[in-house]
Amino acid sequence: ARVVFSGIQPTGIPHLGNFLGALLNWVKLQREAPLDDQLIFSIVGWHALTLPQDPHALSVARREMLAVLLAIGLDPNRSIIFHQDENPHHTELAWILNCITPMGKLRRMTTWKSRLATSRNARDESEVDESMLNAGLFTYPVLQAADILIYRTTHVPVGEDQQQHIELCRDLADNFNRTFKSQHPLFPLPQHVQTPSPRVLSLRDPSAKMSKSSPDIQSRILLTDNAALIKAKIRGAVTDPIVGVTYDPEARPGATNLLTILAACTGKEVSEVATRYHDKGHGKLKADVTEAVEEVMRRPRAEFEKLKGETEYLSSVARAGISKARELSEVTMKEVRTCVGLV
Numbered sequence: 001a002r003v004v005f006s007g008i009q010p011t012g013i014p015h016l017g018n019f020l021g022a023l024l025n026w027v028k029l030q031r032e033a034p035l036d037d038q039l040i041f042s043i044v045g046w047h048a049l050t051l052p053q054d055p056h057a058l059s060v061a062r063r064e065m066l067a068v069l070l071a072i073g074l075d076p077n078r079s080i081i082f083h084q085d086e087n088p089h090h091t092e093l094a095w096i097l098n099c100i101t102p103m104g105k106l107r108r109m110t111t112w113k114s115r116l117a118t119s120r121n122a123r124d125e126s127e128v129d130e131s132m133l134n135a136g137l138f139t140y141p142v143l144q145a146a147d148i149l150i151y152r153t154t155h156v157p158v159g160e161d162q163q164q165h166i167e168l169c170r171d172l173a174d175n176f177n178r179t180f181k182s183q184h185p186l187f188p189l190p191q192h193v194q195t196p197s198p199r200v201l202s203l204r205d206p207s208a209k210m211s212k213s214s215p216d217i218q219s220r221i222l223l224t225d226n227a228a229l230i231k232a233k234i235r236g237a238v239t240d241p242i243v244g245v246t247y248d249p250e251a252r253p254g255a256t257n258l259l260t261i262l263a264a265c266t267g268k269e270v271s272e273v274a275t276r277y278h279d280k281g282h283g284k285l286k287a288d289v290t291e292a293v294e295e296v297m298r299r300p301r302a303e304f305e306k307l308k309g310e311t312e313y314l315s316s317v318a319r320a321g322i323s324k325a326r327e328l329s330e331v332t333m334k335e336v337r338t339c340v341g342l343v
């Protein structure tokens, strides 16, 4: 049986990229997984702290993310759904993993390199300068590895932007197993579960992925956006002046992004979708994308509106989730402490 783990940061309402790249996949997994698979989904508050957060906004976002997970159809009776920041075993294991993680590996993480690049541009310096960035950002992937390994996860469904983090996690698991030999390798090497949709790009700048942190709100569609907003944002999506739509990620990222979104929303292969539009205009494509996005978003949006105010219910789900999560992680931590000699 598999142990499936994934996480999402509580940094605001998820956008279409999170939804198509990750969340939809979680629900699909839950629907299709054999009953003896253990499914674990976490809201990773500690990861959110690596960037400055307004404490009040964070506490709202944290609760709302739980409402989102339930709204999209995750079932707390089938899957363990919990707040990472309520389980100290994650940070305990993260510390131990930090102590076997080479700095050089963390420096090679593209997420770290892009943070460095941004801080460099902002200050207009050519020198690489880490002094402005916090250590949490640097060791972020180690905490992520701990999230995964603490449940002896075998499968991790995440978007392709997270692939390098999963590779690091495998390295650390292997390193731990070899460094601290117990009777059996303690950690399985978790696999990246390829999500069916590749990355969803910004609607305003298709050279970048759709992200929560872009200052341009028109660049992303949020799960809470109503039909009119969805329509306006897709109408404003940057494409190109070429007549006819073709799939070409290099030369035509904007049009390709719309094809990707349409394919993901309708559960079709992007190549199949693309052939339908080779002789059509961007206007027609945008109209169809709008309809498809509204179609997949409508129900989760309505469910979310219903659930977000039900604080009692949300708390009870969180309580049940954390108690199941801790029960599992305690077993791993006992072995880990024995392996490293902290007994």
Ligand code: TYM
Residues within 6 Å of the ligand: 005, 006, 007, 008, 009, 010, 017, 018, 019, 020, 021, 022, 023, 044, 047, 143, 144, 145, 147, 148, 156, 157, 158, 159, 160, 161, 162, 198, 199, 200, 201, 209, 210, 211
């Ligand atoms: P986060 O919160 O940034 O993103 C959550 C999920 O959404 C996917 N995603 C995208 N997929 C397609 N297109 C996009 N534009 C896009 N933007 C985001 C991400 O791949 C991710 O699957 N480090 C993780 C959180 C985490 C985690 C973990 C995940 C912490 N611990 C353990 C798995 C296992 C992150 O930043 O997710």
